[in-house]
Amino acid sequence: MPTDDDRAGGAPEGRPEERLERAVRAAEQALIEFEIAVETFRVEVDNFSRLHHQRLGPMYSRLDELDALIAEAKAARSGDPEDQRRAREARELVMPMPGVDELFHGWMDSDGLSPEADAMLTDRPVRPPRKVRPSEEARRLYRELARAAHPDLAREEGERKRREEFITRVNAAYARGDEAVLRELAAEWAAGPAPQPPELTPAEELYARLEWLARRKELLTAVAGELEESAIGAMLRMAPDDPDRLLEEIAEQLLAQVAEREAELAALAAG
Template identity: 70%
Template sequence: MTNTFGTESAAASAAAAPSVPGSQERLAKAVRAAEQALIEFEIAVETFRVEVENFSRLHHQRLGPMYARLDELDALIAEAVAAHSGDRADIERAWEARALVMPMPGIEELFGGLLGSDGVRPVEDPNPPRRVRPGKEAQRLYRELVRKAHPDLAQEDEEKERRSAFIARVNEAYAYADEDALHALAAEWEAGPVPLADLPGEAEVLYARLEWLAERKEKLSAIAAELDESAIGQMMRLAPDDPDALLNEIAEQLLTQVSQREARLAELVRDASGG
């Protein structure tokens, strides 16, 4: 993901001439711009984190059983080859293949009863994500709520805590693409008090605020970089515009590999039985 935080130059210009008339006003404007830039950056990082987490969960739910089934078929094929040849190397390969296998359901369960109509295998999670990327309405509601209720817009500790608790609920609703919950949260925020954030009046406080914003931006940049460089993040680079389509493509490839291995195993069984 691309990280931008384009207020440092404005802040530097305001800080360069504190004695010039109007310099403190420019500094205050730089602080406000930095606050808004940081909020937009946090939105980008959080939406990316949700997509990475959802992709990881869906990858495990949908494709994990297929990978495990492939391991099982590889072990069965290796065992059939070893039984036919009796060769020591083939026997060792069969042992190695079997050691990789975890107990798995049969192919008819995998592609029948255990998979729902949408191709997702039911798991313990009572409310799994439906897609990697929440819909456009959920994205719009999420961004609007964060821009309005972000804790960094408050100066008082009590108000920061109230906003932090509210944003935590917003993040949870967005992670599950729950548009109804996001609409309800939007109504709740509009109905409640929305205190204006009073900007500090003294230059020292404004400078301290800019320093804090810069430090926060660095932490977010590190989080974004870690997500981007993770195995899932790198996988998502293959289809940045439609990660759900990438999951479907991988699933189709795995289904083809399963079918090929099933055919290979059936051939080995026929040869062993003399059929």
């Protein structure tokens, strides 16, 4: 009987489908690793986007307001129709004040006002936004669970559905960076039904499987491209190892711009 080494050296294989089966298994594992990488980056983009909005959103709004005030002051002074048009356009860019429902959307919990809303109404300092970035341990647990329970490894529809539901919970816990829940899910998976070994399939089904994997990879490649080309994705690529420092640098730049606009507005008012 030929050994694996014999086969690697070009000896005849035991079954015609054996090489194709190995190719399918390799493609499955490669796709899972790629999907893990895409999901990891998606979580990073989502978390950085949330922090970016929480930390820098008020500064952008202040800049828009100052630009509108400056344009309006210039238009009032000159009376020029072109200046008035610029003033109207600048004012349209300013975000309108939210209504009460919008203002408190997401700020209510089962006990009433959330701590953030209560702090604002009582003039206490609002706690900074919670940083949600999965730790190295959370990343390790997520990768292990994704490799073990990935739906693409299922050969039967019921098993695929079970895996999809489980991976949805894994993704949610990973997005929160919740190590404790990830450990619980790892224990749950280990105690659950063992995955059934793949049955011997005809060559036609193996080819169809390879084609499906190729299409899935194309879809994931498109998703990854959209993430990388997004504004937040581009920012993350600028500082992949220290995104917090990038936020600090952008905040410093915005504060300097706010100071410049306020000085310009003060000069217009004084003139």
